[in-house]
Amino acid sequence: xxxxxxxxxxxxxxxxxxxxxxxxxxxxxxxxxxxxxxxxxxxxxxxxxxxxxxxxxxxxxxxxxxxxxxxxxxxxxxxxxxxxxxxxxxxxxxxxxxxxxxxxxxxxxxxxxxxxxxxxxxxxxxxxxxxxxxxxxxxxxxxxxxxxxxxxxxxxxxxxxxxxxxxxxxxxxxxxxxxxxxxxxxxxxxxxxxxxxxxxxxxxxxxxxxxxxxxxxxxxxxxxxxxxxxxxxxxxxxxxxxxxxxxxxxxxxxxxxxxxxxxxxxxxxxxxxxxxxxxxxxxxxxxxxxxxxxxxxxxxxxxxxxxxxxxxxxxxxxxxxxxxxxxxxxxxxxxxxxxxxxxxxxxxxxxxxxxxxxxxxxxxxxxxxxxxxxxxxxxxxxxxxxxxxxxxxxxxxxxxxxxxxxxxxxxxxxxxxxxxxxx
Numbered sequence: 001x002x003x004x005x006x007x008x009x010x011x012x013x014x015x016x017x018x019x020x021x022x023x024x025x026x027x028x029x030x031x032x033x034x035x036x037x038x039x040x041x042x043x044x045x046x047x048x049x050x051x052x053x054x055x056x057x058x059x060x061x062x063x064x065x066x067x068x069x070x071x072x073x074x075x076x077x078x079x080x081x082x083x084x085x086x087x088x089x090x091x092x093x094x095x096x097x098x099x100x101x102x103x104x105x106x107x108x109x110x111x112x113x114x115x116x117x118x119x120x121x122x123x124x125x126x127x128x129x130x131x132x133x134x135x136x137x138x139x140x141x142x143x144x145x146x147x148x149x150x151x152x153x154x155x156x157x158x159x160x161x162x163x164x165x166x167x168x169x170x171x172x173x174x175x176x177x178x179x180x181x182x183x184x185x186x187x188x189x190x191x192x193x194x195x196x197x198x199x200x201x202x203x204x205x206x207x208x209x210x211x212x213x214x215x216x217x218x219x220x221x222x223x224x225x226x227x228x229x230x231x232x233x234x235x236x237x238x239x240x241x242x243x244x245x246x247x248x249x250x251x252x253x254x255x256x257x258x259x260x261x262x263x264x265x266x267x268x269x270x271x272x273x274x275x276x277x278x279x280x281x282x283x284x285x286x287x288x289x290x291x292x293x294x295x296x297x298x299x300x301x302x303x304x305x306x307x308x309x310x311x312x313x314x315x316x317x318x319x320x321x322x323x324x325x326x327x328x329x330x331x332x333x334x335x336x337x338x339x340x341x342x343x344x345x346x347x348x349x350x351x352x353x354x355x356x357x358x359x360x361x362x363x364x365x366x367x368x369x370x371x372x373x374x375x376x377x378x379x380x381x382x383x384x385x386x387x388x389x390x391x392x393x394x395x396x397x398x399x400x401x402x403x404x405x406x407x408x409x410x411x412x413x414x415x416x417x418x419x420x421x422x423x
Contacts, residue, residue: 004078011071011072012100019109020108022065047120056135060138073096076095173187197287200282201281202303204321213238214238223267227249234248234300245277248302249274249275253274349410353367355367374407387403397414
């Protein structure tokens with residue numbers, strides 16, 4: 001009887017080990033384990049290899065756990081039947097259920113979940129050995145399981161989690177909670193990095209109506225004056241018509257030429273020092289354009305549409321601003337943007353981009369069909385609204401404040417929370 005009790009106690013310890021190891025390894029932080037392995041922690045490497053083949057690891061743990069639980073229950077039933085006769089079955093069932101539930105399930109799993117990383121590292125080597133020993137049995141079980149699934153027309157090799165990695169990252173970003181400015185900025189940056197492949201160059205470019213360009217056939221002195229008065233260091237040069245860009249002049253190159261000649265150089269020399277224009281399609285993803293900037297060691301590109309007409313320009317700074325937010329320096333041109341109002345609404349320029357508003361205020365306005373506030377209003381209303389009209393879509397209220405000809409220049413946006421408070 002004493003030997004039976006000792007055997008049951010030992011089997012319960014094994015059951016607790018299997019339960020705790022399953023919880024610890026599945027709850028362990030994959031990024032932390034990867035980092036520890038990179039720093040030379042061999043136990044973290046074992047954890048990563050176990051998780052790389054999770055089906056094999058889970059099968060081995062479940063097999064071991066069920067074996068010891070069933071064996072412990074069988075021993076307890078046999079012992080209690082000998083003591084109490086047929087009623088021993090009921091005593092064994094109740095007693096083993098309580099013991100297994102508390103000491104082999106709840107306690108080890110609670111501890112393992114609370115200290116998942118530490119427990120996973122401590123158990124890694126033993127679990128790896130168990131998986132190796134039980135591998136022949138688990139392979140046979142997995143073969144049988146796959147066969148049963150095939151009978152019901154299910155392929156467990158199919159990757160149902162296709163794209164789940166990106167969604168998992170987005171979910172983790174949203175769980176990075178907090179309302180202070182630093183955390184909000186971190187969330188915005190991480191979201192923007194994941195969005196780089198979904199945003200096109202045409203959505204962030206400086207539109208052609210806002211470009212600073214110079215006619216290359218103007219007098220050299222006038223050209224130098226225009227470059228000096230411009231806030232930009234790279235300026236497109238055109239000949240004949242603004243769409244015919246013949247080069248991109250860097251202010252530093254021009255000033256070096258002016259210094260070398262003791263005055264404004266000839267137009268031919270200015271054209272010669274100008275860089276060859278680089279044209280990129282407006283539908284290029286930002287991630288591809290960022291890689292292209294790195295490969296070519298360029299900072300400036302002209303954006304063209306499907307007909308080859310110039311739509312605007314995009315710079316390396318424009319793409320970086322999509323990640324880190326607006327980068328301002330002493331030469332930036334001040335533009336009308338967003339003015340918060342006392343009632344919780346915002347007076348917004350029609351040219352303000354939806355992505356910037358979503359990033360700044362953590363709104364969720366759609367930017368698939370339109371990139372600016374004016375474009376969103378036109379898309380939703382399907383007409384050119386009049387000043388004074390109000391619209392409600394996507395939970396926000398849009399009041400048209402100003403319009404210049406057919407262009408919406410200023411809108412008041414009231415978020416849902418402020419609307420509810422006003423009501």
